[in-house]
Amino acid sequence: MREEEQIESYLNTLRVSLGPIAIGDREEIVREIAAHVRDSSEQSGASIETVLKRLGPAEKLAREYRDGLLIRRASRSFSPVLLLRGALRLATRGISGVFVLFTAMFGYLIGGGLLIVAFAKCFAPGHTGVWVENGRLVSAGAIEYGLSPHAHEVLGYWIIPLALTLGSLLFIATTWIIRSSLRLSQRVQARL
Amino acid sequence: MAKSKLTIDGDSPDRWEAQLRKGAVEMAALASLWNGRLYGLEVIRFLADISQLQLAEGTVYPILNRLKAEGMLTSEWVEAEAGHPRKYYCLSDAGRLRLRQMAEAWSSFSQGLSRLLEPVLQKKEELNA
Numbered sequence: 001m002r003e004e005e006q007i008e009s010y011l012n013t014l015r016v017s018l019g020p021i022a023i024g025d026r027e028e029i030v031r032e033i034a035a036h037v038r039d040s041s042e043q044s045g046a047s048i049e050t051v052l053k054r055l056g057p058a059e060k061l062a063r064e065y066r067d068g069l070l071i072r073r074a075s076r077s078f079s080p081v082l083l084l085r086g087a088l089r090l091a092t093r094g095i096s097g098v099f100v101l102f103t104a105m106f107g108y109l110i111g112g113g114l115l116i117v118a119f120a121k122c123f124a125p126g127h128t129g130v131w132v133e134n135g136r137l138v139s140a141g142a143i144e145y146g147l148s149p150h151a152h153e154v155l156g157y158w159i160i161p162l163a164l165t166l167g168s169l170l171f172i173a174t175t176w177i178i179r180s181s182l183r184l185s186q187r188v189q190a191r192l
Numbered sequence: 193m194a195k196s197k198l199t200i201d202g203d204s205p206d207r208w209e210a211q212l213r214k215g216a217v218e219m220a221a222l223a224s225l226w227n228g229r230l231y232g233l234e235v236i237r238f239l240a241d242i243s244q245l246q247l248a249e250g251t252v253y254p255i256l257n258r259l260k261a262e263g264m265l266t267s268e269w270v271e272a273e274a275g276h277p278r279k280y281y282c283l284s285d286a287g288r289l290r291l292r293q294m295a296e297a298w299s300s301f302s303q304g305l306s307r308l309l310e311p312v313l314q315k316k317e318e319l320n321a
Binding site for chain 2: 026029031032033034035036038039040043054055056060061063064068069072186
């Protein structure tokens with residue numbers, strides 16, 4: 001393959017792989033990488049093939065740009081969906097990312113569950129609450145069918161403010177942990 | 193003390209050292225632009241020559257891109273003698289301020305650690321003697 005064709009092929013793959021990035025930014029990235037390939041080859045005397053190899057596969061380079069964009073957006077967002085997507089991307093990078101993802105899933109699931117319980121108590125008070133029997137917890141949350149006749153509910157309507165407060169705190173804490181982890185991850189994204 | 197150079201693709205002989213250097217990359221990239229504008233390839237060479245930070249070439253551009261998106265850098269395309277334009281990066285006011293803060297924190301931290309490690313390094317010299 002001729003050198004010009006090698007460059008074009010690399011840049012086309014890069015352009016396609018940059019997919020979700022806005023077209024103006026995408027073209028600027030492609031233009032900068034094209035200038036780098038030509039400069040690096042001219043200044044070091046290395047072949048185009050060597051320069052492209054040093055840059056790494058176009059898909060991998062594009063992924064670094066995409067990851068950077070996603071993590072940057074997520075780290076400024078309060079949307080659980082975007083934050084979870086960012087955490088998922090972190091999980092592909094190492095064990096600490098996996099820990100962040102599990103924390104995120106745990107935090108949002110439990111926090112969301114508590115908020116649902118608070119609302120469910122308003123609409124189905126007889127089926128929502130915390131039940132104990134002989135001093136032991138037998139059920140908590142929203143249930144479909146009745147419990148043992150000896151079980152009795154302990155919190156009553158207090159479960160609403162309690163679940164709302166705990167659920168909200170868990171949501172806020174989880175969001176803070178994910179955003180902090182995403183910001184930190186941006187600082188150590190380099191490959192040496 | 194001789195610094196070991198790290199390989200390009202991340203296969204470091206010492207993962208701890210690699211992590212340490214990774215943490216300094218952002219500050220190093222900003223510092224390379226302290227004296228004026230540079231384009232990507234010049235940043236890569238500057239870091240390799242001055243600080244022995246040999247970054248994978250594909251890594252530098254996404255980092256510069258992110259720093260620009262964060263407002264730490266500005267960029268402009270400049271026509272060059274090479275026959276094609278080059279994208280030059282320049283520190284913004286926010287970038288200068290951030291770099292100054294990072295440099296102060298780094299300096300204070302490294303001085304403290306140097307004092308802590310002094311006996312360790314002296315012991316090593318005695319063993320080598």
